[in-house]
Amino acid sequence: MTGIHREARRKGTVLPPEDLRELLDLSVFLEQHDEPAALLGPDGQQIPLPVEVYEVLVQVVDAMRKRRAVTIAPVEQCLTTQQAADLLGISRPTLIKLLEKGELPCEKPSGSRHRRLLLSDVLDYQERRRAERTDVLDDLVRDAEGDGLYDPPVDAYLQAVEEARAARTAEG
Incomplete structure (x- = not known):
């Protein structure tokens, strides 16, 4: 080994x-x-x-x-700030900012300056962020559909294709 x-x-x-x-x-x-x-x-x-x-x-x-x-770890397991940051895919300083804003709970063992986070709290935060991102993306798609951004006029599409073909022909 x-x-x-x-x-x-x-x-x-x-x-x-x-x-x-x-x-x-x-x-x-x-x-x-x-x-x-x-x-x-x-x-x-x-x-x-x-x-x-x-x-x-x-x-x-x-x-x-x-x-x-x-x-594999039990959900009630405590993580260091570095372990929590790694799990979330963010830097440790970014995690510290989240802790200071109160967006993620943490504990400080008595007599220590180090913070500990419950794995379950980190996973809950991760799921909340995922749900928030999904909601924002859904709103963006709805807005784009409402503005007709997914339905370009056919003549504009055909013109763009012709311009791309002309540019390719001029290059080669």
Whole structure:
């Protein structure tokens, strides 16, 4: 096991295997079955996987197949500001600004200057931002449709095509 793999595993992250063949076989198997499977122990004992566990397995295999590392953590887990920023795909200074504005709750353990965030709060914030972006995009599309921006006049379209063809002919 390489130093990188040991360090990642120590932090609760599992890196995809170097050789993806077995993982790809598992991925194909999971794609062909939409019902939870059973877990088979080394002694031959079988136990059905709960739907929730099966869904996590499908997501883990899909991520690892794409050569992505996977971390599974309980929702009540606390994150450092850097971990939360990484999860949100923003810089740590940007996250600190969000904390200072009160857009995201955090805790400071007594006697510490470091902030900790609940994973559940970070995931809630991420979902709120996703919903806000979707609403804004929906409004923009509605406005564009209302303004007729998706329906250019046919003659303007034909003229643009002719100009593009003339420009291409002049170039070559």
